[in-house]
């Protein structure tokens with residue numbers, strides 16, 4: 121069978137979600153081609169000969185691009201069986217089927233993907249695989265040689281102006297927490313699965329051989345399995361002492377597993393991304409984040425003590441965000457000297473409510489919800505104060521223009537600072553240089569998995 125695997129967008133990463141099924145499908149004797157629309161064109165895909173086209177959607181931005189690209193994929197691969205798989209596939213099942221997608225797979229999708237290809241080969245088009253699976257499966261080292269090499273992907277930018285080639289790896293899937301706004305929750309419902317340590321390390325090794333000097337771990341939360349994480353980073357450091365890494369860890373875990381921070385620091389952890397989400401206690405409670413604003417500040421201090429940079433992420437605009445609350449977020453970042461640690465897009469993120477979101481169960485959310493809109497792949501909401509929605513649009517436009525024009529984080533923060541004060545009818549106070557904080561190591565891709573795609577991203581395929 122000729123199988124084409126397509127990734128629309130993967131925040132600057134060489135997609136694990138293509139490389140891993142490519143290995144499994146190739147091992148069964150199929151002819152697999154991979155196309156990453158973040159760095160390649162749809163025309164690069166051998167679609168005319170495809171028996172199966174499977175599109176990987178692990179995030180909102182990717183799903184929006186996939187939906188836009190679907191008519192062209194269908195036209196270029198008229199006889200192919202269409203499949204969409206990954207975290208965002210099950211929650212968009214109805215829409216995807218309306219677009220002609222025959223198989224929709226999420227969770228531990230690998231066995232079902234193999235079964236689907238066998239079924240199509242046998243001439244059975246009707247989906248018989250579960251849409252969400254959580255069973256165990258046999259992993260193989262991802263087959264990365266069918267993808268553009270690592271130099272085409274996000275680089276690590278160091279404060280001294282240096283750069284490193286980045287490998288991308290996952291050590292777990294899912295999450296054991298139930299944050300109400302999180303897209304992982306509807307699919308994993310508080311479960312997570314550790315991927316075999318030897319496979320993770322083999323995958324990293326093959327990327328180091330390709331030139332990677334830094335590993336970006338894509339786990340939803342690296343410390344869901346602290347023992348697994350400890351063993352992975354210890355083995356990584358032993359095998360490749362010069363290779364650094366970053367990962368994502370929630371505030372609650374940073375505080376609870378503070379005893380692991382010295383090990384992370386010693387084994388080359390340069391920065392930790394943490395979904396802080398808000399500096400408003402009410403919003404943190406609605407999101408069921410299990411941390412407070414004080415916990416956030418404690419985590420900042422703790423990370424400083426261990427020499428690991430903290431890169432917080434936010435859902436800056438929600439139905440409960442006030443103009444003063446937004447200003448409060450900017451002031452908190454200035455107070456904690458984190459301006460240079462926050463990618464500006466984080467200050468523009470508007471809460472997404474996809475199908476299946478646990479937020480749909482929250483009484484506080486219901487009054488704000490409108491009917492599901494397939495164009496935005498979610499339930500739109502309008503803020504009771506139109507000035508907040510206007511500010512969100514202004515900040516989003518400032519960030520998109522600033523990113524395109526190469527503005528620094530400081531410059532963009534200063535523009536947003538002015539816009540937020542103007543929205544509040546206040547004269548913005550001067551920002552003293554110390555509030556910007558230190559420039560931290562970060563990846564060159566500045567867009568984000570929950571951000572709406574830019575016009576450029578939507579048109580690029």
Ligand code: SF4
Nearest residue numbers: 295297298299302340
């Ligand atoms: S936001 Fe983070 S901690 Fe919460 S459920 Fe999602 S992945 Fe887990």
